[in-house]
Amino acid sequence: MLALLAAAPAIPNDVGGKYVAGAYIVFVLLLLIYVAIMGMKLARIERDLREVAEIAEARKDEAAAGGETSAPAEVKS
Amino acid sequence: MYGKGLRPLSIATVVMFAITLSLVFFYAPIEADQGFLQKIFYLHVPLAIVSLCGFVVGGIFAVLHLRRDDPRWDAYSYVAIHISVIFAVGGLLTGSIWAKGSWGHWWVWNEPTLVSFLIVFLLYATYYPFRYAIEDRRRQARYASVFAITAGAFVPLNFLAVRMSASLVHPRVFATAEGGLPGSMMLVWCCSIVSMALLWTTLVKFELSAKSAQGQLKRLRRALDAPTTAASSRIAPEVH
Helix, strand or coil, X not given: CHHHHHHCCCCCCCHHHHHHHHHHHHHHHHHXXXXXXXXXXXXXXXXXXXXXXXXXXXXXXXXXXXXXXXXXXXXXX | CCCCCHHHHHHHHHHHHHHHHHHHHHHCCCECCCEHHHHHHHHHHHHHHHHHHHHHHHHHHHHHHHHHCCHHHHHHHHHHHHHHHHHHHHHHHHHHHHHHHHHCCCCCCCCHXXXXXXXXXXXXXXXXXXXXXXXXXXXXXXXXXXXXXXXXHHHHHHHHHHHHCCCCCCCCCCCCCCCCCCHHXXXXXXXXXXXXXXXXXXXXXXXXXXXXXXXXXHHHHHHHHHHHHHHHHHHHHHHC
């Protein structure tokens, strides 16, 4: 990689070089912004998923506990 | 479902981009007229072309949505347009940078190619407020599809109109008469367009899988909330 970089010609330090670098940097920045936004979205999905899983777990525990207590009551009535 | 094949596609995109960038900077000859500045074209032109094609693809998906009444096609259409708008922003910005370097101005209002592309971009910028102004999901999807079809049909017409217009200050990658790109430049340019198309497809798939996960999560939440609501409605009369 370093050898490749060493062999690579330098970007011409004239007007063209400056603008070419600018255009490619803008493209990379645009991609990075998009990836960052998508990353935030995915983090939110992950958080929501964890929350839903917790609710489901709590519901399951509640149902198990409710089943244990309500079953004898039903038998009595 | 949408995430299927995303990994190989992403790898192919990265590999193709690495090859293309190497070709752009180490293989493609320096253009005689514009010099090093012409390297922007390997980025700007594919961005603009892929975004325009993406708009048309969004229109085709919208046709399929209206024909089959399947919300999946509406999602495809929305995401295709969304990614194309991002590519169009990239095309506008890189084109503007090239214009500054070549013409000395960031924007030239009497150049039909620039102005027509801006019109297309602004047209699609109205897609979001138009879509989200409608609350009913089905109506929103139908109206958005009609918009996508109309605007999608406008894109090639607009392209042809500009192509036939008199002012040709904007350089042409594919010359209408003699000239055009030499073989080596054409090869690099083709690689650029393939990489950009791959990037577009990858981002569309990525966004679709994120949207699908979000939708499934919403359904899961609704399903979890449903028994509580039902239970509370059953409990309520007992309280009174």
